[in-house]
Amino acid sequence: xxxxxxxxxxxxFRVRIVLNLKGVTAEERQVDLRKGQQHDQAFRAxxxxxxxxxxxxxxxxxxxxxxxxxxxxxxxxxAPPLLPADAAERARVRALAQMAVADGHPLVxxxxxxxxxxxxxxGEAQYLAWSRHFMGAALMAxxxxxxxxxxxxxxxHGDRPTLADVCLVSQVVGFSYFGGTADAFPVVRRxxxxxxxxxAFQRAHPLxxxxxxxx
Amino acid sequence: xxxxxxxxxxxxFRVRIVLNLKGVTAEERQVDLRKGQQHDQAFRAxxxxxxxxxxxxxxxxxxxxxxxxxxxxxxxxxAPPLLPADAAERARVRALAQMAVADGHPLVxxxxxxxxxxxxxxGEAQYLAWSRHFMGAALMAxxxxxxxxxxxxxxxHGDRPTLADVCLVSQVVGFSYFGGTADAFPVVRRxxxxxxxxxAFQRAHPLxxxxxxxx
Numbered sequence: 422x423x424x425x426x427x428x429x430x431x432x433x434f435r436v437r438i439v440l441n442l443k444g445v446t447a448e449e450r451q452v453d454l455r456k457g458q459q460h461d462q463a464f465r466a467x468x469x470x471x472x473x474x475x476x477x478x479x480x481x482x483x484x485x486x487x488x489x490x491x492x493x494x495x496x497x498x499x500a501p502p503l504l505p506a507d508a509a510e511r512a513r514v515r516a517l518a519q520m521a522v523a524d525g526h527p528l529v530x531x532x533x534x535x536x537x538x539x540x541x542x543x544g545e546a547q548y549l550a551w552s553r554h555f556m557g558a559a560l561m562a563x564x565x566x567x568x569x570x571x572x573x574x575x576x577x578h579g580d581r582p583t584l585a586d587v588c589l590v591s592q593v594v595g596f597s598y599f600g601g602t603a604d605a606f607p608v609v610r611r612x613x614x615x616x617x618x619x620x621a622f623q624r625a626h627p628l629x630x631x632x633x634x635x636x
Numbered sequence: 637x638x639x640x641x642x643x644x645x646x647x648x649f650r651v652r653i654v655l656n657l658k659g660v661t662a663e664e665r666q667v668d669l670r671k672g673q674q675h676d677q678a679f680r681a682x683x684x685x686x687x688x689x690x691x692x693x694x695x696x697x698x699x700x701x702x703x704x705x706x707x708x709x710x711x712x713x714x715a716p717p718l719l720p721a722d723a724a725e726r727a728r729v730r731a732l733a734q735m736a737v738a739d740g741h742p743l744v745x746x747x748x749x750x751x752x753x754x755x756x757x758x759g760e761a762q763y764l765a766w767s768r769h770f771m772g773a774a775l776m777a778x779x780x781x782x783x784x785x786x787x788x789x790x791x792x793h794g795d796r797p798t799l800a801d802v803c804l805v806s807q808v809v810g811f812s813y814f815g816g817t818a819d820a821f822p823v824v825r826r827x828x829x830x831x832x833x834x835x836a837f838q839r840a841h842p843l844x845x846x847x848x849x850x851x
Contacts, residue, residue, distance in 0.1 A: 469780035470735070482724050485781075488703075488738065489730035496723040508711040509697050515704035520685070523703070523738040528748070536769065543756065554751065565684035566700075 422447040425467060425475040427454055428630035429598075431526050431591040432487035433474045438587045439491050441621035443498040447476070451632060454531050472530075488522050491584055503584045513570075514578050517563055517585035521592040525559025528552070529595065552599040560592055564606040573608065575615055582616060590616045594627060637662040640682060640690040642669055643845035644813075646741050646806040647702035648689045653802045654706050656836035658713040662691070666847060669746055687745075703737050706799055718799045728785075729793050732778055732800035736807035740774025743767070744810065767814040775807055779821040788823065790830055797831060805831045809842060 424440075424447040426433040440447055452458045452473050459471040468475045468485050476484040476493070484490050495503050504511045527533070529552040537543045537551060567573045577585035593603050593613045603610035616622045627633055639655075639662040641648040655662055667673045667688050674686040683690045683700050691699040691708070699705050710718050719726045742748070744767040752758045752766060782788045792800035808818050808828045818825035831837045842848055 469784070470739075470777040472739075472777075478724060480724075482728075484724065484727045484731065486731035486734040486738070488734050489727045492730055493723055493727040496726065508708055509693060509699065511711065512699045512704045512708040513697075515707055516699065516701035519701040519703050519738075522734075523701070523742050524685075524687075527738050527742045532773065533743070533770075536766065540765070540769075541756070541758065541762065547756065550755070551751065554755075555748075558747070562685040562687075569684070 422479060423450060423477045424448070425450050425452050425464065425473050425477075427452050427473055428627050428633040430454060430473050430627075431595045432472075432522075434594065434625055434627055435487045435522075435587050435591045436474045436476070436490050436494075437625035438590065438622055439494050439503065439584075441625050442501065442503065442582065442587075443494050445494065445498055459531075488518065491518075491587065495584070501581070503582065503587070505578060505583065510572065510578065513572060514583045514585045517566060517577050518588040520559050520562045520566075521588035521595075524562065525556050525592050526595060528555035529599070549599050553596070553601050556592065556596040556599060557601055557605075560596060560601075560603065560606050560609055563589060563592065564609050567608040567612070576612055582619065582622075586612060586616050589613060590622060637694060638665060638692045639663070640665050640667050640679065640688050640692075642667050642688055643842050643848040645669060645688050645842075646810045647687075647737075649809065649840055649842055650702045650737075650802050650806045651689045651691070651705050651709075652840035653805065653837055654709050654718065654799075656840050657716065657718065657797065657802075658709050660709065660713055674746075703733065706733075706802065710799070716796070718797065718802070720793060720798065725787065725793065728787060729798045729800045732781060732792050733803040735774050735777045735781070736803035739777065740771050740807050741810060743770035744814070764814050768811070768816050771807065771811040771814060772816055772820075775811060775816075775818065775821050775824055778804060778807065779824050782823040782827070791827055797834065797837075801827060801831050804828060805837060 426449050452464055465471055467483060474487060476490050484493055504514055534548055537548050572578055574580045576582050577589060590613055603613055641664050667679055680686055682698060689702060691705050699708055719729055749763055752763050787793055789795045791797050792804060805828055818828055
């Protein structure tokens with residue numbers, strides 16, 4: 422199994438956490454998004470959408486999109502479970518995950534930055550303000566749902582990590598890229614801290630990757 | 637079962653298609669996004685994120701996020717299946733779905749329009765160009781993945797509709813809101829046409845809803 426990844430990518434971070442939680446090892450190939458390597462012809466042959474992560478299975482089939490890859494690992498490697506058993510509870514966990522994967526992260530991808538700075542002529546300060554706004558809004562959505570629901574426990578859903586926690590942690594780290602902190606989101610902050618005490622989360626952190634900058 | 641919905645919402649459209657395919661009936665309550673009703677205190681008590689659809693089950697629990705709701709229906713009402721049986725094939729269908737749900741649609745929501753026109757001072761023409769750009773990019777991603785993969789059949793995955801087709805159709809309709817057509821995406825166009833010959837898709841179409849404008 423082989424995964425195209427990059428230390429700073431939030432989507433690759435999510436998949437790394439799931440690999441670690443499931444105890445699955447995958448060979449890594451780096452695609453440096455800052456250098457635009459996702460647009461290289463060699464990588465576009467893997468994923469024409471020029472996005473990571475992409476997972477190549479041993480039979481050669483290629484999976485893309487972090488949420489689809491995480492659901493694949495949940496089905497192919499059921500232990501430990503990262504979704505509850507009950508259908509409505511699974512929907513709650515998936516909804517929290519989607520708040521990060523669909524409502525937060527897509528607003529701060531390289532292609533969005535390129536459009537804001539290229540076609541619309543904005544500078545870095547406006548891109549940072551934009552990113553803080555939308556990453557913060559996604560965290561606020563998670564906070565409000567988590568804070569009011571008795572199903573929230575030590576983690577997003579009860580007392581064991583689920584895909585919602587994986588996505589929450591990626592959202593908190595993404596927010597920090599743009600100068601935001603989880604201080605305004607007390608439940609998110611508490612759950613993020615609980616996750617980051619777990620080895621599988623720690624080892625997956627962007628700054629723990631070999632190609633990450635030292636600071 | 638009750639669903640908060642609106643004729644023009646692409647996410648509500650996806651959930652309507654799934655309800656129709658599964659033969660499930662839900663009471664509908666309209667939340668007019670153009671009038672800003674998603675921000676009313678009454679609706680924020682249902683979904684503090686101010687987003688539709690929201691599904692209220694008979695036991696009072698509330699599900700949000702279209703992808704999570706569709707997965708709920710797939711689990712709670714397994715027939716007809718809208719995901720394949722094999723884990724890697726399920727990942728392929730979910731990845732195609734996420735290209736619409738996570739990469740296309742979130743870029744054209746009311747909150748993004750509000751930021752582009754408010755904080756960044758752009759006009760309607762720039763919002764339309766932005767929307768065509770990102771909705772078209774998501775359709776191109778779907779087209780490139782569909783065109784090169786022998787698993788593509790009459791529909792996105794084989795010869796029966798799946799969640800990928802539900803999302804593809806919503807993406808084509810969303811693109812049309814901003815003046816785009818599927819002409820540049822021949823496989824997408826062919827599959828969209830196949831879907832729109834099915835009653836469950838036709839009845840769910842935004843313009844088939846009672847509160848839709850006549851033209």
